[in-house]
Structure formats: C-alpha cells, structure tokens
Amino acid sequence: xxxxxGTNEPGRLLPVIVIxxxxxxxxxxxxxxxxxxxxxxxxxxxxxxxxxxxxxAFSNRFARRRTRDKSPATPSIPVSREILALAYVAALVMxxxxxxxxxxxxxxxxxxxxxxxxxxxxxxxxxxVTASIAIYLIFQLTLSYRLFKGLLxx
Amino acid sequence: xxxxxxxxxxxxxxxxxxxxxxxxxxxxxxxGVIPGLGGTTALAILMPLTFGMRAIDAFAMSGAxxxxxxxxxxxxxxxxxxPGTAPNAATxxxxxxxxxxxxxxxxxxxxxxxxxxxxxxGLFTLLLILPLAKQLVLLFGPPEFFLLAVFGLVTIxxxxxxxxxxxxxxxxxxxxxxxxxxxxxSGGARFTYGSDYLWDGIPLVPAxxxxxxxxxxxxxxxxxxxxxxxxxxxxxxGMMKGVRATFRHWRIVLRSSIIGSVVGAxxxxxxxxxxxxxxxxxxxxxxxxxxxxxxxxxxxxxPEAANNAKDSGALLPTLAFGIPGGSEMAVFLGILVLHGxxxxxxxxxxxxxxxxxxxxxxxxxxxFSAIVGLFLVRWLAMITLVKGQILAxxxxxxxxxxxxxxxxxxxxxxxxxxxxxxxxxxxxxNYPRLPLVIALVLGATAERGFLQSMMISHGDWSIFxxxxxxxxxxxxxxxxxxxxxxxxxxxxxxxxxGA
Numbered sequence: 001x002x003x004x005x006g007t008n009e010p011g012r013l014l015p016v017i018v019i020x021x022x023x024x025x026x027x028x029x030x031x032x033x034x035x036x037x038x039x040x041x042x043x044x045x046x047x048x049x050x051x052x053x054x055x056x057a058f059s060n061r062f063a064r065r066r067t068r069d070k071s072p073a074t075p076s077i078p079v080s081r082e083i084l085a086l087a088y089v090a091a092l093v094m095x096x097x098x099x100x101x102x103x104x105x106x107x108x109x110x111x112x113x114x115x116x117x118x119x120x121x122x123x124x125x126x127x128x129v130t131a132s133i134a135i136y137l138i139f140q141l142t143l144s145y146r147l148f149k150g151l152l153x154x
Numbered sequence: 155x156x157x158x159x160x161x162x163x164x165x166x167x168x169x170x171x172x173x174x175x176x177x178x179x180x181x182x183x184x185x186g187v188i189p190g191l192g193g194t195t196a197l198a199i200l201m202p203l204t205f206g207m208r209a210i211d212a213f214a215m216s217g218a219x220x221x222x223x224x225x226x227x228x229x230x231x232x233x234x235x236x237p238g239t240a241p242n243a244a245t246x247x248x249x250x251x252x253x254x255x256x257x258x259x260x261x262x263x264x265x266x267x268x269x270x271x272x273x274x275x276g277l278f279t280l281l282l283i284l285p286l287a288k289q290l291v292l293l294f295g296p297p298e299f300f301l302l303a304v305f306g307l308v309t310i311x312x313x314x315x316x317x318x319x320x321x322x323x324x325x326x327x328x329x330x331x332x333x334x335x336x337x338x339x340s341g342g343a344r345f346t347y348g349s350d351y352l353w354d355g356i357p358l359v360p361a362x363x364x365x366x367x368x369x370x371x372x373x374x375x376x377x378x379x380x381x382x383x384x385x386x387x388x389x390x391x392g393m394m395k396g397v398r399a400t401f402r403h404w405r406i407v408l409r410s411s412i413i414g415s416v417v418g419a420x421x422x423x424x425x426x427x428x429x430x431x432x433x434x435x436x437x438x439x440x441x442x443x444x445x446x447x448x449x450x451x452x453x454x455x456x457p458e459a460a461n462n463a464k465d466s467g468a469l470l471p472t473l474a475f476g477i478p479g480g481s482e483m484a485v486f487l488g489i490l491v492l493h494g495x496x497x498x499x500x501x502x503x504x505x506x507x508x509x510x511x512x513x514x515x516x517x518x519x520x521x522f523s524a525i526v527g528l529f530l531v532r533w534l535a536m537i538t539l540v541k542g543q544i545l546a547x548x549x550x551x552x553x554x555x556x557x558x559x560x561x562x563x564x565x566x567x568x569x570x571x572x573x574x575x576x577x578x579x580x581x582x583x584n585y586p587r588l589p590l591v592i593a594l595v596l597g598a599t600a601e602r603g604f605l606q607s608m609m610i611s612h613g614d615w616s617i618f619x620x621x622x623x624x625x626x627x628x629x630x631x632x633x634x635x636x637x638x639x640x641x642x643x644x645x646x647x648x649x650x651x652g653a
Contacts, residue, residue, distance in 0.1 A: 015585065023330070029347075038340045042333045049326030053323060077377060082578075085372050086578070089575065092554065093568055097564055101555060112547040113547060116375060117547070119541075119543065135551065135552070139559070145555070145559045147555065148567075
C-alpha cells in the first residue's frame with residue numbers, strides 16, 4: 001500500500017476517525033475528573049472540534065465521489081518505509097531512555113544510514129563515527145551539556 | 155524610543171554577540187540553500203541550543219538566521235530552479251532562465267543587493283510602527299486579549315483556503331493540548347493523568363522541535379532529496395552587474411519592499427504570497443510583461459526585495475500582539491519563551507530593549523548575509539550535493555540532543571519524538587501544523603482572557619463588545635470568517651464549472 005505526501009486525497013477518513021476518538025477520550029476524561037468550571041472551555045473546544053470533524057468527514061465523502069473518475073496519478077511512497085522511519089525514531093528515543101545518548105546515537109545513525117538511507121556500510125560507518133565524536137566534543141565537552149546516560153548506566 | 159534603541163545597539167555591538175550573529179548568518183545561508191529545510195527548521199533545531207546563551211546573543215543568532223535563510227534559498231532557486239525556501243519560488247521564474255543563459259552571477263548579484271535593501275526598508279517601517287503598537291497594547295484588557303487570541307487563531311487556521319476545515323481542526327486539537335497542565339484561573343491540574351511532567355503543561359520548545367524539525371527530517375528521509383548545483387558561471391564581474399542593475403531599478407525595490415512589509419504583517423498569509431504579489435505587480439507594470447519568465451533581472455529583484463521585507467512585517471504581529479505571523483515566527487516565539495519572555499501584547503511593554511536588539515540584529519544580518527553569501531555562494535551550493543537520507547538522521551540526532559539540554563528531562567525527548575511523528579502525520583494527511591502551534595501558544599491566553607472577562611462581567615457576554623478595540627476585533631474576526639466561507643464556497647463552484 002502506498003501513500004502520497006501532502007496531497008489533499010479525498011476519502012481519507014482514517015485521520016478523522018482517529019482524531020475523533022482522541023477528542024472523545026479527552027472529553028470523557030474531562031467529564032469524569034474535572035469540576036464544571038475547570039472543564040467548561042475544554043469541553044466547548046472538544047464539541048466544536050467534533051462538529052468540524054463531522055464536516056470534514058462529509059466533505060471527504062463528497063470529494064471522493066467527485067474525483068472517483070479522474071484521480072490523478074501521484075508519486076507513491078511505500079507505507080512500510082514510513083513505518084520504518086517512524087519506528088527508527090521511536091527506537092532512538094527508547095535507546096536514549098534506556099542506554100543513553102552515547103550508545104543510542106551511533107547505533108541509530110548507522111542503522112538509519114544503512115537500512116533507511118541505503119548508504120554503503122563503509123560510508124555509513126565513517127559518518128557515524130565522525131558525527132558521534134563531533135556531538136560528544138561539541139555538546140559534552142565544549143558546551144558542558146550533560147548527555148543523559150540512560151536508566152541502565154546512570 | 156531613541157534611548158532604548160541606543161541601549162539595544164550597545165548590547166548588540168559586543169564581540170560575542172556579533173560572533174553569534176555571524177554564526178547565525180552562516181547557519182541561515184546553509185539551511186536556506188538546502189531545499190526542504192529553511193528558517194523554521196533551522197530555528198526549531200537551534201532553539202534548545204540557545205538555552206545557555208544570553209538573550210541578546212540568542213536573538214542575534216535567531217534574527218541572523220531569519221535574515222539569511224532567504225538569501226541562501228535564492229541561490230538554489232537561481233542555480234537549480236529549486237527554491238531553497240517556499241518564498242524563493244518566485245525567484246525561479248526569471249532567476250533560473252538567467253542561469254541557463256550564463257548570467258547566474260548577475261542574478262545572484264541582484265539578489266544579494268535587493269534582499270538587504272528590502273530588509274532594511276522593512277525594518278525601518280517596523281521601527282516606525284512599533285511605538286504606535288505599544289500605545290495600542292496599553293488599551294487592552296482581558297476581553298481584548300481573548301478576542302485578539304481568537305483573531306490570531308481564526309486568521310491562521312483559515313489562511314489555507316484549500317484546507318479550511320482541517321486548519322480549524324488542527325487549531326481545536328492545539329487548544330485541547332494547551333489546556334493540559336495546571337490551570338491558575340480555576341485551580342487544579344487538568345488532563346495530566348497523574349504525570350508530574352505534564353503539571354506545567356506541554357512544554358513549547360520540544361513540541362516545536364518535534365513538529366517542525368523532526369517532522370521535516372522524517373519527510374526528507376522517507377521521500378529522499380538530492381540536488382546538485384553548477385556554480386561554474388558565478389564570477390565577481392557578473393555579480394557587480396547585478397548589483398548595479400538593482401540600484402538602477404530602485405522603484406521596483408521600493409514597491410516590492412512595501413508589498414513585502416504589508417503582506418508579511420498579515421498573520422497566516424506567508425512569504426510566498428508576498429513574493430508572488432511583488433513579482434506579478436512588477437510584471438504587470440512593465441512595458442513588456444510577456445518577456446518575464448525568459449530571464450528578466452527585474453523578475454529576481456522584485457521577489458527578493460519583498461522576501462526580506464516580509465520578515466520585518468511578520469515581526470509586527472508577533473512582537474506587538476503575540477500572534478506569530480507564520481511558522482518561523484511561531485518557532486521564534488519558542489525562543490522568546492525559553493529566555494523568559496512571555497508571548498503576548500505585554501511583551502512589547504516589558505522587554506522593549508530586547509526587541510529593539512532583535513530588530514537591529516535583523517538589520518545587520520540583512521547586510522552581512524549579502525556580503526557573506528556572495529563570497530561563499532560556490533561552497534554553499536556544494537551543500538546541495540548532500541543526500542537527504544544522510545542529512546536527516548544527523549539533524550534528528552542534533553535536535554534530540556538539543557531538546558534534552560533545556561531541562562535535562564528525558565520526558566522532553568519523548569515529547570519531541572511524539573510531536574515529530576504527529577507533525578509527520580499532519581504533513582502526510584495534509585493537516586496544517588501552524589494552527590496547532592498557534593493554538594498551543596495562544597490557548598492559555600485565550601482561556602484566561604475569557605474566564606477573567608466572564609468573572610468581571612458576571613457572565614455578561616456584552617463585555618466582548620464593550621470597548622472600541624473589542625468591537626474592531628469582533629468585526630475583524632467576522633470578516634475573516636466571512637471571507638473564508640465565501641472562498642470555500644467559490645472554490646468548489648469553480649471546480650464544478652470547469653469539469
């Protein structure tokens with residue numbers, strides 16, 4: 001399955017459904033945990049957003065019917081590639097959290113360059129080592145930022 | 155005002171501050187040259203790194219980045235027909251044909267002259283108007299603050315006529331995020347789910363870094379970019395020809411600068427509109443309009459003068475009213491917050507010296523970026539050889555380091571990643587990010603203003619039309635909504651007629 005970047009694709013109800021679910025959860029939380037004064041403005045905002053989501057859903061359906069016969073061919077990107085890129089960032093964050101920057105950064109850089117960037121292994125290794133050393137020198141030594149060591153090593 | 159201006163100049167003219175200004179110019183040129191990056195990404199990445207700096211140093215660097223990025227973007231627009239930033243798109247129309255005719259140096263010389271002239275004009279206008287804005291701000295109370303926040307939200311959310319409803323949805327989501335944390339009006343924490351990290355609300359800096367820097371890097375690494383510029387025809391003699399041509403066409407520079415300043419001051423309109431209006435106005439007023447697009451130097455001068463003038467225009471609503479004029483200004487507001495300046499109309503009253511320091515930094519950077527850019531154009535163009543798949547992970551890593559550096563909180567890193575993914579999904583499904591950011595910035599102000607107004611008036615809604623300023627704001631909000639509805643109706647009707 002492929003996706004297009006930044007195009008106004010008709011019929012994309014998935015984001016509408018997801019946002020509506022999040023808004024509904026938000027409003028339920030407000031209803032059960034906050035008093036009337038605290039939840040007044042957030043609830044009003046939630047109701048307005050739900051109305052807008054319904055409008056968006058209807059306009060998506062209408063646009064889909066209009067463009068069914070003349071969908072332009074758009075350049076497509078595999079969804080698997082998108083999921084992989086997002087997963088890499090999530091893995092970087094988890095790596096930083098558990099083992100710290102100095103371990104997570106080189107691993108992330110090397111894996112991203114080789115598997116997502118399709119770069120040669122040697123070039124990826126050189127870039128990884130150079131960048132990791134530069135980050136350590138600039139941030140830890142020169143700017144005196146104490147880079148997080150992770151839960152396992154701190 | 156003159157005394158404060160001189161004090162600000164004194165703050166700026168220190169060796170350390172000028173060094174940061176020069177660094178900002180270089181960074182702005184680099185980020186401007188690489189298509190897909192630009193000032194917003196540059197500021198988002200560097201924002202947390204300014205944390206340990208003095209405020210004036212941070213503003214000098216940020217102002218320099220904002221002033222230089224358009225210059226860098228014009229280089230790739232001329233050499234590659236690929237605008238480094240969106241507002242540089244108009245420069246491609248005549249700049250690239252000039253390059254194909256072996257006149258790239260002339261185009262670059264014209265760009266390097268028109269940009270600082272436009273920037274200086276815009277800054278001069280800003281300096282004249284800011285004292286008036288300060289007087290206006292003193293008239294504001296809770297109802298006016300609330301209406302101003304609503305006006306800012308509505309204008310930004312409805313600025314993209316192709317995505318009216320989605321802009322409002324994004325604004326709604328942003329408002330809901332803004333309500334997370336301790337509420338000082340009604341008391342008690344809201345939507346924190348027991349997390350101490352969220353007690354102070356969603357921190358702005360990690361959210362901005364994620365929404366703009368991480369999201370853009372994800373987009374670049376997934377879609378991939380790779381461009382390369384040919385700089386063989388760039389020489390000094392040709393550049394000086396462009397410089398002389400710009401001064402010869404001073405009327406075009408002046409008119410385009412006015413257009414850039416005015417359009418840039420309207421929140422949500424964006425620099426791209428300013429440059430294209432300047433270009434089309436110049437074309438229409440020319441005796442031979444059909445020759446535009448074939449390599450007319452006026453077609454480079456006009457958009458580039460407007461491009462730099464619009465930065466000063468965009469600063470006006472940002473500094474005077476706390477309403478960011480665009481995504482770059484939204485991120486810049488994050489830098490102001492980081493240095494203890496609360497966005498909103500009172501910023502102009504409480505931090506006048508720092509603001510004038512920023513304006514002077516923009517003035518210097520407008521000139522420096524032209525000089526530095528001319529010397530470095532060949533080397534800057536070489537940066538375009540770097541592939542997106544190499545650049546993106548490096549920038550992501552730097553952004554993650556920077557975001558942790560602010561408060562040494564692992565939660566900030568997690569939040570940055572979450573907002574990064576959110577920002578990418580918004581790009582993918584074509585939901586504008588700017589309304590969400592504006593709502594995150596203005597949400598607390600809007601709610602506080604509303605609740606305080608209701609308390610003052612004992613629930614009487616007429617307080618929102620109880621002063622001339624309130625009435626004007628209500629009219630402006632109504633006109634904005636009406637315009638958006640009319641535009642929204644006209645567009646599908648045009649499509650149906652054309653089908």
